[in-house]
Amino acid sequence: MKNEQPRRTTIHDVAKAAGVSIATVSKALNNNGRMQPETRDRIKRAAAELGFRPNALARGLLSKRSFTVGLLTNDAYGRFSLPMMAGVSEALVDHGVSVFLCATNDDPALTHLHIEALLDKQVDGIVFSATRLDRRPHMDLSSLPIPVVYVFAEGPPGSVVIIPDDYQGARIAVQHLIDKGRKRTAHITGPDDYRAVRVRAEAYRDLCGGDEPVLFGEWEESWGHQAVDLLWSRDQAPPDALFCGNDQIARGAIDALRDRNIAIPEDVSVVGFDNWEIVAEQTRPPLTTVDMGMKELGRQAGLAVLTLSKGQSMSGGTRKLPCSLVVRQSS
Structure with missing residues:
Protein backbone atom coordinates (compact mmCIF):
# COMPACT_ATOMS: atom_id res chain seq x y z
CA MET A 1 0.00 0.00 0.00
CA ASN A 55 8.91 28.78 1.65
CA ALA A 56 12.10 30.02 3.29
CA LEU A 57 14.05 30.20 0.04
CA ALA A 58 11.35 32.17 -1.73
CA ARG A 59 10.97 34.48 1.23
CA GLY A 60 14.73 35.07 1.25
CA LEU A 61 14.78 35.90 -2.45
CA LEU A 62 12.00 38.43 -1.99
CA SER A 63 13.50 40.10 1.08
CA LYS A 64 17.19 39.59 0.19
CA ARG A 65 17.69 38.04 3.62
CA SER A 66 18.39 34.45 4.71
CA PHE A 67 16.61 34.79 8.07
CA THR A 68 19.62 33.21 9.81
CA VAL A 69 22.19 34.63 12.23
CA GLY A 70 25.51 33.21 13.39
CA LEU A 71 26.57 33.14 17.06
CA LEU A 72 30.36 32.94 17.11
CA THR A 73 31.88 32.15 20.52
CA ASN A 74 35.15 31.01 22.08
CA ASP A 75 33.26 29.49 25.02
CA ALA A 76 33.86 25.77 24.48
CA TYR A 77 32.00 24.72 27.65
CA GLY A 78 28.79 26.67 27.08
CA ARG A 79 28.89 28.41 30.47
CA PHE A 80 28.25 31.79 28.83
CA SER A 81 27.30 30.90 25.25
CA LEU A 82 24.33 28.63 26.00
CA PRO A 83 22.29 31.13 28.05
CA MET A 84 23.26 33.84 25.58
CA MET A 85 22.11 31.70 22.66
CA ALA A 86 18.81 31.12 24.47
CA GLY A 87 18.41 34.89 24.67
CA VAL A 88 19.38 35.46 21.03
CA SER A 89 16.95 32.76 19.90
CA GLU A 90 14.17 34.16 22.08
CA ALA A 91 14.60 37.57 20.47
CA LEU A 92 14.65 36.23 16.91
CA VAL A 93 12.20 33.33 16.87
CA ASP A 94 9.12 35.53 16.52
CA HIS A 95 10.74 37.10 13.45
CA GLY A 96 11.34 33.72 11.80
CA VAL A 97 15.12 33.93 12.26
CA SER A 98 17.23 30.88 13.17
CA VAL A 99 20.63 30.84 14.91
CA PHE A 100 23.78 28.88 14.01
CA LEU A 101 26.09 28.28 17.00
CA CYS A 102 29.79 28.16 16.09
CA ALA A 103 32.39 27.40 18.81
CA THR A 104 35.89 28.56 17.87
CA ASN A 105 37.73 27.00 20.85
CA ASP A 106 39.96 30.11 20.70
CA ASP A 107 41.54 28.71 17.53
CA PRO A 108 42.29 31.33 14.82
CA ALA A 109 42.05 28.77 12.01
CA LEU A 110 38.72 27.46 13.27
CA THR A 111 37.45 31.02 13.67
CA HIS A 112 38.28 31.74 10.04
CA LEU A 113 36.63 28.49 8.92
CA HIS A 114 33.40 29.25 10.80
CA ILE A 115 33.22 32.78 9.42
CA GLU A 116 33.70 31.52 5.87
CA ALA A 117 30.95 28.94 6.45
CA LEU A 118 28.57 31.57 7.84
CA LEU A 119 29.22 33.84 4.86
CA ASP A 120 28.61 30.92 2.51
CA LYS A 121 25.26 30.39 4.22
CA GLN A 122 24.57 34.10 3.67
CA VAL A 123 23.63 34.75 7.28
CA ASP A 124 22.07 38.16 7.92
CA GLY A 125 24.49 38.99 10.73
CA ILE A 126 26.87 37.67 13.39
CA VAL A 127 26.82 37.91 17.18
CA PHE A 128 30.31 37.47 18.62
CA SER A 129 30.68 36.50 22.28
CA ALA A 130 33.67 35.62 24.43
CA THR A 131 34.46 34.39 27.94
CA ARG A 132 35.85 37.74 29.08
CA LEU A 133 35.00 41.35 28.36
CA ASP A 134 38.44 42.30 27.03
CA ARG A 135 38.63 39.55 24.41
CA ARG A 136 38.35 40.28 20.69
CA PRO A 137 37.87 37.75 17.88
CA HIS A 138 41.03 36.38 16.24
CA MET A 139 40.21 38.13 12.97
CA ASP A 140 38.82 41.55 12.15
CA LEU A 141 35.06 41.26 11.67
CA SER A 142 34.50 44.94 10.93
CA SER A 143 35.26 44.42 7.23
CA LEU A 144 32.58 41.75 6.78
CA PRO A 145 29.67 42.62 4.45
CA ILE A 146 27.14 41.87 7.21
CA PRO A 147 26.50 43.50 10.60
CA VAL A 148 28.34 42.21 13.67
CA VAL A 149 27.26 42.74 17.29
CA TYR A 150 29.65 42.07 20.17
CA VAL A 151 28.28 40.72 23.45
CA PHE A 152 30.36 39.95 26.54
CA ALA A 153 33.36 40.82 24.39
CA GLU A 154 35.35 43.77 23.09
CA GLY A 155 34.53 45.25 19.71
CA PRO A 156 36.32 47.73 17.46
CA PRO A 157 35.59 51.48 17.83
CA GLY A 158 32.10 52.40 16.72
CA SER A 159 30.73 48.86 16.92
CA VAL A 160 27.67 47.77 18.90
CA VAL A 161 28.89 46.22 22.17
CA ILE A 162 26.66 44.86 24.94
CA ILE A 163 28.18 43.87 28.29
CA PRO A 164 27.11 43.47 31.92
CA ASP A 165 27.73 46.38 34.28
CA ASP A 166 30.44 44.83 36.46
CA TYR A 167 30.88 47.94 38.57
CA GLN A 168 27.16 48.05 39.42
CA GLY A 169 27.12 44.28 40.03
CA ALA A 170 30.00 44.50 42.48
CA ARG A 171 28.40 47.44 44.28
CA ILE A 172 25.11 45.63 44.90
CA ALA A 173 27.05 42.63 46.26
CA VAL A 174 29.13 44.69 48.67
CA GLN A 175 26.20 46.91 49.65
CA HIS A 176 24.22 43.78 50.49
CA LEU A 177 26.96 42.74 52.92
CA ILE A 178 27.08 46.23 54.43
CA ASP A 179 23.30 46.18 54.86
CA LYS A 180 23.70 42.88 56.70
CA GLY A 181 25.86 44.69 59.23
CA ARG A 182 29.22 43.39 58.05
CA LYS A 183 32.16 45.66 58.92
CA ARG A 184 35.18 43.83 57.48
CA THR A 185 34.59 42.57 53.94
CA ALA A 186 37.52 41.06 52.05
CA HIS A 187 37.55 40.57 48.28
CA ILE A 188 38.87 37.31 46.81
CA THR A 189 38.93 37.41 43.03
CA GLY A 190 40.53 36.23 39.79
CA PRO A 191 43.60 37.36 37.80
CA ASP A 192 44.11 41.12 37.68
CA ASP A 193 44.74 41.06 33.93
CA TYR A 194 40.96 40.69 33.47
CA ARG A 195 39.19 44.02 32.96
CA ALA A 196 36.13 42.76 34.86
CA VAL A 197 38.32 41.87 37.85
CA ARG A 198 39.78 45.38 38.00
CA VAL A 199 36.36 47.03 37.61
CA ARG A 200 34.81 44.93 40.38
CA ALA A 201 37.80 45.60 42.66
CA GLU A 202 37.35 49.33 42.06
CA ALA A 203 33.69 49.13 43.10
CA TYR A 204 34.66 47.14 46.19
CA ARG A 205 37.29 49.69 47.23
CA ASP A 206 34.90 52.60 46.62
CA LEU A 207 32.53 51.13 49.22
CA CYS A 208 34.91 49.45 51.66
CA GLY A 209 38.06 51.53 51.46
CA GLY A 210 41.45 49.89 51.89
CA ASP A 211 41.15 48.31 55.33
CA GLU A 212 40.83 44.80 53.89
CA PRO A 213 42.88 43.48 50.97
CA VAL A 214 41.93 42.51 47.45
CA LEU A 215 43.38 39.05 46.85
CA PHE A 216 44.00 38.24 43.16
CA GLY A 217 44.36 34.63 42.08
CA GLU A 218 42.87 32.00 39.77
CA TRP A 219 39.22 31.27 38.89
CA GLU A 220 39.32 28.05 40.93
CA GLU A 221 37.89 26.59 44.14
CA SER A 222 41.41 25.85 45.33
CA TRP A 223 42.22 29.57 45.23
CA GLY A 224 39.18 30.34 47.40
CA HIS A 225 40.40 27.78 49.94
CA GLN A 226 43.96 29.15 49.84
CA ALA A 227 42.79 32.76 50.20
CA VAL A 228 40.82 31.93 53.36
CA ASP A 229 43.95 30.33 54.82
CA LEU A 230 45.88 33.52 54.05
CA LEU A 231 43.25 35.80 55.59
CA TRP A 232 42.87 33.75 58.76
CA SER A 233 46.63 33.42 59.30
CA ARG A 234 47.16 37.18 59.75
CA ASP A 235 47.81 38.83 63.12
CA GLN A 236 44.55 40.78 63.02
CA ALA A 237 40.83 40.23 63.23
CA PRO A 238 39.63 38.11 60.30
CA PRO A 239 36.96 39.36 57.89
CA ASP A 240 33.30 38.92 58.74
CA ALA A 241 32.34 38.83 55.04
CA LEU A 242 33.83 37.65 51.76
CA PHE A 243 32.97 39.04 48.34
CA CYS A 244 34.26 36.54 45.77
CA GLY A 245 34.99 37.15 42.09
CA ASN A 246 33.12 34.05 40.89
CA ASP A 247 31.03 31.22 42.31
CA GLN A 248 33.82 28.65 42.18
CA ILE A 249 36.10 30.80 44.32
CA ALA A 250 33.18 31.36 46.70
CA ARG A 251 32.50 27.64 47.05
CA GLY A 252 36.16 26.98 47.79
CA ALA A 253 36.13 29.74 50.40
CA ILE A 254 33.00 28.31 52.03
CA ASP A 255 34.58 24.85 52.20
CA ALA A 256 37.64 26.36 53.88
CA LEU A 257 35.50 28.24 56.40
CA ARG A 258 33.57 25.08 57.26
CA ASP A 259 36.88 23.26 57.76
CA ARG A 260 37.64 25.89 60.41
CA ASN A 261 34.21 25.37 62.03
CA ILE A 262 33.18 28.90 61.05
CA ALA A 263 29.40 29.21 60.66
CA ILE A 264 28.01 30.66 57.46
CA PRO A 265 26.38 33.17 57.44
CA GLU A 266 26.28 33.58 61.25
CA ASP A 267 30.02 34.27 61.60
CA VAL A 268 30.98 35.10 58.01
CA SER A 269 28.75 36.03 55.06
CA VAL A 270 29.82 35.02 51.56
CA VAL A 271 28.70 36.42 48.20
CA GLY A 272 29.84 35.16 44.79
CA PHE A 273 29.56 36.43 41.23
CA ASP A 274 28.09 34.74 38.09
CA ASN A 275 25.06 32.85 39.48
CA TRP A 276 26.29 29.64 37.88
CA GLU A 277 23.31 27.74 39.23
CA ILE A 278 24.88 24.28 39.17
CA VAL A 279 27.56 25.65 41.54
CA ALA A 280 25.58 28.20 43.54
CA GLU A 281 22.63 25.96 44.37
CA GLN A 282 24.80 22.97 45.30
CA THR A 283 27.05 24.95 47.64
CA ARG A 284 26.33 24.37 51.34
CA PRO A 285 24.76 26.67 52.29
CA PRO A 286 23.39 27.76 48.88
CA LEU A 287 25.33 30.74 47.61
CA THR A 288 24.16 34.34 47.38
CA THR A 289 25.61 35.64 44.12
CA VAL A 290 25.43 38.27 41.39
CA ASP A 291 23.62 37.32 38.18
CA MET A 292 25.04 39.00 35.06
CA GLY A 293 21.88 38.32 33.06
CA MET A 294 23.53 36.36 30.25
CA LYS A 295 20.20 35.50 28.65
CA GLU A 296 19.16 39.17 28.58
CA LEU A 297 22.55 40.09 27.11
CA GLY A 298 21.87 37.58 24.34
CA ARG A 299 18.33 38.87 23.82
CA GLN A 300 19.51 42.44 23.43
CA ALA A 301 22.27 41.33 21.05
CA GLY A 302 19.69 39.43 19.00
CA LEU A 303 17.45 42.48 18.73
CA ALA A 304 20.45 44.62 17.76
CA VAL A 305 21.63 42.32 14.98
CA LEU A 306 18.03 42.03 13.75
CA THR A 307 17.74 45.82 13.53
CA LEU A 308 21.04 46.13 11.67
CA SER A 309 20.22 43.24 9.31
CA LYS A 310 17.11 45.12 8.20
CA GLY A 311 19.28 48.04 7.14
CA GLN A 312 18.09 50.21 10.01
CA SER A 313 20.58 52.51 11.73
CA MET A 314 21.80 51.93 15.26
CA SER A 315 24.28 54.00 17.22
CA GLY A 316 27.54 52.29 18.07
CA GLY A 317 29.24 52.18 21.45
CA THR A 318 29.14 50.10 24.61
CA ARG A 319 25.84 49.44 26.35
CA LYS A 320 26.00 48.13 29.91
CA LEU A 321 23.10 46.08 31.27
CA PRO A 322 22.47 45.98 35.04
CA CYS A 323 23.25 42.90 37.10
CA SER A 324 20.99 41.53 39.83
CA LEU A 325 21.62 39.92 43.20
CA VAL A 326 20.26 36.42 43.83
CA VAL A 327 19.99 36.09 47.62
CA ARG A 328 20.36 32.59 49.03
CA GLN A 329 21.50 31.32 52.42
CA SER A 330 25.22 32.18 52.49
CA SER A 331 24.64 35.81 53.44
Whole structure:
Protein backbone atom coordinates (compact mmCIF):
# COMPACT_ATOMS: atom_id res chain seq x y z
CA MET A 1 0.00 0.00 0.00
CA LYS A 2 1.42 3.37 -0.98
CA ASN A 3 2.03 5.78 1.88
CA GLU A 4 0.80 9.12 0.55
CA GLN A 5 2.10 12.29 2.15
CA PRO A 6 -0.46 15.04 2.83
CA ARG A 7 -0.37 17.86 0.30
CA ARG A 8 1.52 20.94 1.42
CA THR A 9 -0.64 24.03 1.86
CA THR A 10 0.26 26.70 -0.68
CA ILE A 11 -0.20 30.43 -0.95
CA HIS A 12 -2.96 29.71 -3.48
CA ASP A 13 -4.94 27.91 -0.75
CA VAL A 14 -4.58 30.88 1.60
CA ALA A 15 -5.68 33.30 -1.14
CA LYS A 16 -8.75 31.21 -1.89
CA ALA A 17 -9.70 30.86 1.80
CA ALA A 18 -9.30 34.59 2.44
CA GLY A 19 -10.96 35.64 -0.80
CA VAL A 20 -8.04 37.75 -2.02
CA SER A 21 -5.29 37.59 -4.63
CA ILE A 22 -1.96 35.82 -4.19
CA ALA A 23 -0.17 39.19 -4.28
CA THR A 24 -2.32 40.45 -1.40
CA VAL A 25 -1.51 37.34 0.65
CA SER A 26 2.21 37.89 0.05
CA LYS A 27 1.99 41.52 1.16
CA ALA A 28 -0.02 40.65 4.26
CA LEU A 29 2.30 37.87 5.43
CA ASN A 30 5.40 40.00 4.82
CA ASN A 31 3.82 42.99 6.61
CA ASN A 32 4.22 45.35 3.70
CA GLY A 33 1.93 47.03 1.20
CA ARG A 34 -1.21 49.01 1.94
CA MET A 35 -4.44 47.25 2.94
CA GLN A 36 -7.13 47.43 5.56
CA PRO A 37 -6.09 46.01 8.96
CA GLU A 38 -9.13 43.68 8.85
CA THR A 39 -7.94 42.25 5.53
CA ARG A 40 -4.44 41.63 6.84
CA ASP A 41 -5.84 39.96 9.98
CA ARG A 42 -8.19 37.80 7.89
CA ILE A 43 -5.32 36.60 5.70
CA LYS A 44 -3.07 35.80 8.66
CA ARG A 45 -5.90 33.97 10.38
CA ALA A 46 -6.55 31.89 7.25
CA ALA A 47 -2.85 31.09 6.95
CA ALA A 48 -2.72 29.96 10.58
CA GLU A 49 -5.84 27.81 10.27
CA LEU A 50 -4.51 26.12 7.13
CA GLY A 51 -1.05 25.61 8.64
CA PHE A 52 0.61 27.56 5.85
CA ARG A 53 4.40 27.87 6.10
CA PRO A 54 6.06 30.27 3.65
CA ASN A 55 8.91 28.78 1.65
CA ALA A 56 12.10 30.02 3.29
CA LEU A 57 14.05 30.20 0.04
CA ALA A 58 11.35 32.17 -1.73
CA ARG A 59 10.97 34.48 1.23
CA GLY A 60 14.73 35.07 1.25
CA LEU A 61 14.78 35.90 -2.45
CA LEU A 62 12.00 38.43 -1.99
CA SER A 63 13.50 40.10 1.08
CA LYS A 64 17.19 39.59 0.19
CA ARG A 65 17.69 38.04 3.62
CA SER A 66 18.39 34.45 4.71
CA PHE A 67 16.61 34.79 8.07
CA THR A 68 19.62 33.21 9.81
CA VAL A 69 22.19 34.63 12.23
CA GLY A 70 25.51 33.21 13.39
CA LEU A 71 26.57 33.14 17.06
CA LEU A 72 30.36 32.94 17.11
CA THR A 73 31.88 32.15 20.52
CA ASN A 74 35.15 31.01 22.08
CA ASP A 75 33.26 29.49 25.02
CA ALA A 76 33.86 25.77 24.48
CA TYR A 77 32.00 24.72 27.65
CA GLY A 78 28.79 26.67 27.08
CA ARG A 79 28.89 28.41 30.47
CA PHE A 80 28.25 31.79 28.83
CA SER A 81 27.30 30.90 25.25
CA LEU A 82 24.33 28.63 26.00
CA PRO A 83 22.29 31.13 28.05
CA MET A 84 23.26 33.84 25.58
CA MET A 85 22.11 31.70 22.66
CA ALA A 86 18.81 31.12 24.47
CA GLY A 87 18.41 34.89 24.67
CA VAL A 88 19.38 35.46 21.03
CA SER A 89 16.95 32.76 19.90
CA GLU A 90 14.17 34.16 22.08
CA ALA A 91 14.60 37.57 20.47
CA LEU A 92 14.65 36.23 16.91
CA VAL A 93 12.20 33.33 16.87
CA ASP A 94 9.12 35.53 16.52
CA HIS A 95 10.74 37.10 13.45
CA GLY A 96 11.34 33.72 11.80
CA VAL A 97 15.12 33.93 12.26
CA SER A 98 17.23 30.88 13.17
CA VAL A 99 20.63 30.84 14.91
CA PHE A 100 23.78 28.88 14.01
CA LEU A 101 26.09 28.28 17.00
CA CYS A 102 29.79 28.16 16.09
CA ALA A 103 32.39 27.40 18.81
CA THR A 104 35.89 28.56 17.87
CA ASN A 105 37.73 27.00 20.85
CA ASP A 106 39.96 30.11 20.70
CA ASP A 107 41.54 28.71 17.53
CA PRO A 108 42.29 31.33 14.82
CA ALA A 109 42.05 28.77 12.01
CA LEU A 110 38.72 27.46 13.27
CA THR A 111 37.45 31.02 13.67
CA HIS A 112 38.28 31.74 10.04
CA LEU A 113 36.63 28.49 8.92
CA HIS A 114 33.40 29.25 10.80
CA ILE A 115 33.22 32.78 9.42
CA GLU A 116 33.70 31.52 5.87
CA ALA A 117 30.95 28.94 6.45
CA LEU A 118 28.57 31.57 7.84
CA LEU A 119 29.22 33.84 4.86
CA ASP A 120 28.61 30.92 2.51
CA LYS A 121 25.26 30.39 4.22
CA GLN A 122 24.57 34.10 3.67
CA VAL A 123 23.63 34.75 7.28
CA ASP A 124 22.07 38.16 7.92
CA GLY A 125 24.49 38.99 10.73
CA ILE A 126 26.87 37.67 13.39
CA VAL A 127 26.82 37.91 17.18
CA PHE A 128 30.31 37.47 18.62
CA SER A 129 30.68 36.50 22.28
CA ALA A 130 33.67 35.62 24.43
CA THR A 131 34.46 34.39 27.94
CA ARG A 132 35.85 37.74 29.08
CA LEU A 133 35.00 41.35 28.36
CA ASP A 134 38.44 42.30 27.03
CA ARG A 135 38.63 39.55 24.41
CA ARG A 136 38.35 40.28 20.69
CA PRO A 137 37.87 37.75 17.88
CA HIS A 138 41.03 36.38 16.24
CA MET A 139 40.21 38.13 12.97
CA ASP A 140 38.82 41.55 12.15
CA LEU A 141 35.06 41.26 11.67
CA SER A 142 34.50 44.94 10.93
CA SER A 143 35.26 44.42 7.23
CA LEU A 144 32.58 41.75 6.78
CA PRO A 145 29.67 42.62 4.45
CA ILE A 146 27.14 41.87 7.21
CA PRO A 147 26.50 43.50 10.60
CA VAL A 148 28.34 42.21 13.67
CA VAL A 149 27.26 42.74 17.29
CA TYR A 150 29.65 42.07 20.17
CA VAL A 151 28.28 40.72 23.45
CA PHE A 152 30.36 39.95 26.54
CA ALA A 153 33.36 40.82 24.39
CA GLU A 154 35.35 43.77 23.09
CA GLY A 155 34.53 45.25 19.71
CA PRO A 156 36.32 47.73 17.46
CA PRO A 157 35.59 51.48 17.83
CA GLY A 158 32.10 52.40 16.72
CA SER A 159 30.73 48.86 16.92
CA VAL A 160 27.67 47.77 18.90
CA VAL A 161 28.89 46.22 22.17
CA ILE A 162 26.66 44.86 24.94
CA ILE A 163 28.18 43.87 28.29
CA PRO A 164 27.11 43.47 31.92
CA ASP A 165 27.73 46.38 34.28
CA ASP A 166 30.44 44.83 36.46
CA TYR A 167 30.88 47.94 38.57
CA GLN A 168 27.16 48.05 39.42
CA GLY A 169 27.12 44.28 40.03
CA ALA A 170 30.00 44.50 42.48
CA ARG A 171 28.40 47.44 44.28
CA ILE A 172 25.11 45.63 44.90
CA ALA A 173 27.05 42.63 46.26
CA VAL A 174 29.13 44.69 48.67
CA GLN A 175 26.20 46.91 49.65
CA HIS A 176 24.22 43.78 50.49
CA LEU A 177 26.96 42.74 52.92
CA ILE A 178 27.08 46.23 54.43
CA ASP A 179 23.30 46.18 54.86
CA LYS A 180 23.70 42.88 56.70
CA GLY A 181 25.86 44.69 59.23
CA ARG A 182 29.22 43.39 58.05
CA LYS A 183 32.16 45.66 58.92
CA ARG A 184 35.18 43.83 57.48
CA THR A 185 34.59 42.57 53.94
CA ALA A 186 37.52 41.06 52.05
CA HIS A 187 37.55 40.57 48.28
CA ILE A 188 38.87 37.31 46.81
CA THR A 189 38.93 37.41 43.03
CA GLY A 190 40.53 36.23 39.79
CA PRO A 191 43.60 37.36 37.80
CA ASP A 192 44.11 41.12 37.68
CA ASP A 193 44.74 41.06 33.93
CA TYR A 194 40.96 40.69 33.47
CA ARG A 195 39.19 44.02 32.96
CA ALA A 196 36.13 42.76 34.86
CA VAL A 197 38.32 41.87 37.85
CA ARG A 198 39.78 45.38 38.00
CA VAL A 199 36.36 47.03 37.61
CA ARG A 200 34.81 44.93 40.38
CA ALA A 201 37.80 45.60 42.66
CA GLU A 202 37.35 49.33 42.06
CA ALA A 203 33.69 49.13 43.10
CA TYR A 204 34.66 47.14 46.19
CA ARG A 205 37.29 49.69 47.23
CA ASP A 206 34.90 52.60 46.62
CA LEU A 207 32.53 51.13 49.22
CA CYS A 208 34.91 49.45 51.66
CA GLY A 209 38.06 51.53 51.46
CA GLY A 210 41.45 49.89 51.89
CA ASP A 211 41.15 48.31 55.33
CA GLU A 212 40.83 44.80 53.89
CA PRO A 213 42.88 43.48 50.97
CA VAL A 214 41.93 42.51 47.45
CA LEU A 215 43.38 39.05 46.85
CA PHE A 216 44.00 38.24 43.16
CA GLY A 217 44.36 34.63 42.08
CA GLU A 218 42.87 32.00 39.77
CA TRP A 219 39.22 31.27 38.89
CA GLU A 220 39.32 28.05 40.93
CA GLU A 221 37.89 26.59 44.14
CA SER A 222 41.41 25.85 45.33
CA TRP A 223 42.22 29.57 45.23
CA GLY A 224 39.18 30.34 47.40
CA HIS A 225 40.40 27.78 49.94
CA GLN A 226 43.96 29.15 49.84
CA ALA A 227 42.79 32.76 50.20
CA VAL A 228 40.82 31.93 53.36
CA ASP A 229 43.95 30.33 54.82
CA LEU A 230 45.88 33.52 54.05
CA LEU A 231 43.25 35.80 55.59
CA TRP A 232 42.87 33.75 58.76
CA SER A 233 46.63 33.42 59.30
CA ARG A 234 47.16 37.18 59.75
CA ASP A 235 47.81 38.83 63.12
CA GLN A 236 44.55 40.78 63.02
CA ALA A 237 40.83 40.23 63.23
CA PRO A 238 39.63 38.11 60.30
CA PRO A 239 36.96 39.36 57.89
CA ASP A 240 33.30 38.92 58.74
CA ALA A 241 32.34 38.83 55.04
CA LEU A 242 33.83 37.65 51.76
CA PHE A 243 32.97 39.04 48.34
CA CYS A 244 34.26 36.54 45.77
CA GLY A 245 34.99 37.15 42.09
CA ASN A 246 33.12 34.05 40.89
CA ASP A 247 31.03 31.22 42.31
CA GLN A 248 33.82 28.65 42.18
CA ILE A 249 36.10 30.80 44.32
CA ALA A 250 33.18 31.36 46.70
CA ARG A 251 32.50 27.64 47.05
CA GLY A 252 36.16 26.98 47.79
CA ALA A 253 36.13 29.74 50.40
CA ILE A 254 33.00 28.31 52.03
CA ASP A 255 34.58 24.85 52.20
CA ALA A 256 37.64 26.36 53.88
CA LEU A 257 35.50 28.24 56.40
CA ARG A 258 33.57 25.08 57.26
CA ASP A 259 36.88 23.26 57.76
CA ARG A 260 37.64 25.89 60.41
CA ASN A 261 34.21 25.37 62.03
CA ILE A 262 33.18 28.90 61.05
CA ALA A 263 29.40 29.21 60.66
CA ILE A 264 28.01 30.66 57.46
CA PRO A 265 26.38 33.17 57.44
CA GLU A 266 26.28 33.58 61.25
CA ASP A 267 30.02 34.27 61.60
CA VAL A 268 30.98 35.10 58.01
CA SER A 269 28.75 36.03 55.06
CA VAL A 270 29.82 35.02 51.56
CA VAL A 271 28.70 36.42 48.20
CA GLY A 272 29.84 35.16 44.79
CA PHE A 273 29.56 36.43 41.23
CA ASP A 274 28.09 34.74 38.09
CA ASN A 275 25.06 32.85 39.48
CA TRP A 276 26.29 29.64 37.88
CA GLU A 277 23.31 27.74 39.23
CA ILE A 278 24.88 24.28 39.17
CA VAL A 279 27.56 25.65 41.54
CA ALA A 280 25.58 28.20 43.54
CA GLU A 281 22.63 25.96 44.37
CA GLN A 282 24.80 22.97 45.30
CA THR A 283 27.05 24.95 47.64
CA ARG A 284 26.33 24.37 51.34
CA PRO A 285 24.76 26.67 52.29
CA PRO A 286 23.39 27.76 48.88
CA LEU A 287 25.33 30.74 47.61
CA THR A 288 24.16 34.34 47.38
CA THR A 289 25.61 35.64 44.12
CA VAL A 290 25.43 38.27 41.39
CA ASP A 291 23.62 37.32 38.18
CA MET A 292 25.04 39.00 35.06
CA GLY A 293 21.88 38.32 33.06
CA MET A 294 23.53 36.36 30.25
CA LYS A 295 20.20 35.50 28.65
CA GLU A 296 19.16 39.17 28.58
CA LEU A 297 22.55 40.09 27.11
CA GLY A 298 21.87 37.58 24.34
CA ARG A 299 18.33 38.87 23.82
CA GLN A 300 19.51 42.44 23.43
CA ALA A 301 22.27 41.33 21.05
CA GLY A 302 19.69 39.43 19.00
CA LEU A 303 17.45 42.48 18.73
CA ALA A 304 20.45 44.62 17.76
CA VAL A 305 21.63 42.32 14.98
CA LEU A 306 18.03 42.03 13.75
CA THR A 307 17.74 45.82 13.53
CA LEU A 308 21.04 46.13 11.67
CA SER A 309 20.22 43.24 9.31
CA LYS A 310 17.11 45.12 8.20
CA GLY A 311 19.28 48.04 7.14
CA GLN A 312 18.09 50.21 10.01
CA SER A 313 20.58 52.51 11.73
CA MET A 314 21.80 51.93 15.26
CA SER A 315 24.28 54.00 17.22
CA GLY A 316 27.54 52.29 18.07
CA GLY A 317 29.24 52.18 21.45
CA THR A 318 29.14 50.10 24.61
CA ARG A 319 25.84 49.44 26.35
CA LYS A 320 26.00 48.13 29.91
CA LEU A 321 23.10 46.08 31.27
CA PRO A 322 22.47 45.98 35.04
CA CYS A 323 23.25 42.90 37.10
CA SER A 324 20.99 41.53 39.83
CA LEU A 325 21.62 39.92 43.20
CA VAL A 326 20.26 36.42 43.83
CA VAL A 327 19.99 36.09 47.62
CA ARG A 328 20.36 32.59 49.03
CA GLN A 329 21.50 31.32 52.42
CA SER A 330 25.22 32.18 52.49
CA SER A 331 24.64 35.81 53.44
